Amino acid sequence: MIEVQHLVKRYGSKRALDDISFTVRDGEILGFLGPNGAGKSTTMNIITGYVSATSGTVTVDGHEILEEPLEAKRKLGYLPEMPPLYVDMTVEEYLSFAFDLKKVKLPKREHIEEVCGLVRIGDVRGRVIRHLSKGYRQRVGLAQALLGNPDVLILDEPTVGLDPKQIIEIRALIRELGERHTVILSSHILPEVQAVCDRVIVINKGRLVADGTPEELSHALSTDHKLTVRVEGPEAEILKALGRLKHIERAASLGEREPGCYDFNVEASSGYDIRRGVSGTIFEHGWALLGMRSSELSLEDIFLQLTEDSAEGDEA
Amino acid sequence: MGAILRRELNAYFRGAVGYVYLALFYAFTGVIYFIIVYSGLSSSMYLFAYSFYVSMYLVPLLTMRLLSEDRKLRTDQLLLTSPLRLSELVCGKFLAAFLVFALGMGITVPEAAVISAFSNFDWPVYFTSLVGILLLGGASIAVCMLFSALTENQIIAAVLGFVTMLLLSMLDQFASVFSSEAVKNALLGLSFYTRFFNLTVGVIDFSDVFFFLSVTGVFLFLTARVLEKQRWS
Numbered sequence: 001m002i003e004v005q006h007l008v009k010r011y012g013s014k015r016a017l018d019d020i021s022f023t024v025r026d027g028e029i030l031g032f033l034g035p036n037g038a039g040k041s042t043t044m045n046i047i048t049g050y051v052s053a054t055s056g057t058v059t060v061d062g063h064e065i066l067e068e069p070l071e072a073k074r075k076l077g078y079l080p081e082m083p084p085l086y087v088d089m090t091v092e093e094y095l096s097f098a099f100d101l102k103k104v105k106l107p108k109r110e111h112i113e114e115v116c117g118l119v120r121i122g123d124v125r126g127r128v129i130r131h132l133s134k135g136y137r138q139r140v141g142l143a144q145a146l147l148g149n150p151d152v153l154i155l156d157e158p159t160v161g162l163d164p165k166q167i168i169e170i171r172a173l174i175r176e177l178g179e180r181h182t183v184i185l186s187s188h189i190l191p192e193v194q195a196v197c198d199r200v201i202v203i204n205k206g207r208l209v210a211d212g213t214p215e216e217l218s219h220a221l222s223t224d225h226k227l228t229v230r231v232e233g234p235e236a237e238i239l240k241a242l243g244r245l246k247h248i249e250r251a252a253s254l255g256e257r258e259p260g261c262y263d264f265n266v267e268a269s270s271g272y273d274i275r276r277g278v279s280g281t282i283f284e285h286g287w288a289l290l291g292m293r294s295s296e297l298s299l300e301d302i303f304l305q306l307t308e309d310s311a312e313g314d315e316a
Numbered sequence: 317m318g319a320i321l322r323r324e325l326n327a328y329f330r331g332a333v334g335y336v337y338l339a340l341f342y343a344f345t346g347v348i349y350f351i352i353v354y355s356g357l358s359s360s361m362y363l364f365a366y367s368f369y370v371s372m373y374l375v376p377l378l379t380m381r382l383l384s385e386d387r388k389l390r391t392d393q394l395l396l397t398s399p400l401r402l403s404e405l406v407c408g409k410f411l412a413a414f415l416v417f418a419l420g421m422g423i424t425v426p427e428a429a430v431i432s433a434f435s436n437f438d439w440p441v442y443f444t445s446l447v448g449i450l451l452l453g454g455a456s457i458a459v460c461m462l463f464s465a466l467t468e469n470q471i472i473a474a475v476l477g478f479v480t481m482l483l484l485s486m487l488d489q490f491a492s493v494f495s496s497e498a499v500k501n502a503l504l505g506l507s508f509y510t511r512f513f514n515l516t517v518g519v520i521d522f523s524d525v526f527f528f529l530s531v532t533g534v535f536l537f538l539t540a541r542v543l544e545k546q547r548w549s
Contacts (some may be wrong), residue, residue: 050396
């Protein structure tokens with residue numbers, strides 16, 4: 001449905017996007033994961049024709065966005081990071097305007113009604129957008145993107161700034177929409193992308209660092225083999241005992257956290273679950289195990305890891 | 317284009333801008349009208365001679381918001397990602413401003429009708445003048461719209477537009493300063509006032525009409541180019 005090839009965007013000397021290529025298949029929900037400033041919005045703005053790439057091409061259902069912009073844009077519904085709302089209009093007026101603007105050829109009243117029902121804004125249709133809460137504004141923006149039943153929906157951080165209940169609602173809605181539309185959605189929240197998407201693309205600093213299903217991604221990011229344990233006992237001996245365990249690659253002390261208790265980082269060879277081994281050793285020695293958790297990777301760690309992995313992959 | 321035109325026309329009268337513009341325009345031209353009637357003149361020439369300045373100086377009010385606001389509020393993301401040509405966008409916005417301008421100028425119709433009831437009114441002169449001022453208005457709107465596309469600050473757009481209109485309206489005076497005939501003729505050729513004045517004497521000279529239409533066309537084109545360029549920077 002969408003083909004992105006060798007996208008480069010330069011702002012002055014800064015490369016916002018550096019050779020990004022991917023395809024989105026028909027009916028797929030694609031997640032776009034990356035920290036703030038990674039180039040997610042830039043990519044989406046290029047796909048929708050709002051900004052132009054320095055080089056590279058974007059094709060929507062066979063129509064190149066620069067060569068045949070009208071045909072390509074007709075297939076797209078876009079919800080930018082900040083919903084593009086005319087706050088002086090009522091919801092009804094705004095949607096009617098967007099309907100005309102997109103030259104939708106469906107029965108107007110019925111279609112707007114249908115879309116309003118879908119995103120549940122029927123009760124605020126007569127209200128001026130200026131007076132709506134953030135959650136409602138987001139939904140009005142989504143309604144605008146849905147007008148004309150476009151084949152592709154592009155949603156830039158659709159859940160940012162919403163409360164947890166609204167987030168759950170919007171996620172459910174996106175999954176529902178994914179049954180009839182091809183969806184690209186961006187986020188900087190890993191679990192969100194995992195919950196909603198069929199496929200995930202990770203970008204960092206303008207470069208594509210991973211592309212796969214959420215399962216593949218979470219496998220690559222599996223943290224079972226990296227533990228943090230808190231043990232009561234003599235620091236040096238514990239460290240020695242942990243280091244002697246099978247499949248352990250690295251063990252390091254993080255220092256005393258409570259009186260007489262030390263935290264240790266233990267890392268096993270990839271694919272080995274060492275939790276049993278670690279707790280067994282500690283009990284055998286008569287020390288007390290006060291806590292054990294998988295080391296949580298911050299988003300930065302994830303990108304670091306993915307970047308390292310992809311570098312290794314290139315060499316192989 | 318229709319969608320843009322309707323939305324912009326509504327926007328003028330949803331906020332204060334449309335009313336402020338019309339009020340100022342009616343007030344200024346009303347005073348002039350009063351003076352004309354009071355001094356017993358029946359020619360519409362004076363009416364339009366003053367309208368020339370009022371129109372040019374008030375046009376920035378109409379255009380300052382047109383494109384700058386979309387950029388500031390990011391609503392241009394909706395406009396530019398819709399299946400809409402840039403030319404449709406620019407023309408829709410232009411036409412909205414032009415219609416409000418024409419609505420302002422429309423006040424002269426009843427004014428002229430009242431004068432004609434009491435005196436020997438020269439209707440042909442009135443009509444060519446009206447055509448002239450509408451052409452002038454269109455050209456001024458197109459020029460000022462370019463400034464609205466260049467900045468996301470309405471005030472800057474208005475000030476730049478106003479200064480440009482001020483300079484354009486005084487080209488005649490500048491021309492008289494130069495001794496070189498070539499420079500003088502070049503400036504007079506560009507002068508909105510000279511071109512407009514030709515039309516107020518009751519003769520429609522095609523070159524004057526063409527002048528205003530081409531200024532309008534060129535500046536609308538430039539506006540579209542500015543919008544296009546913003547995508548690449």
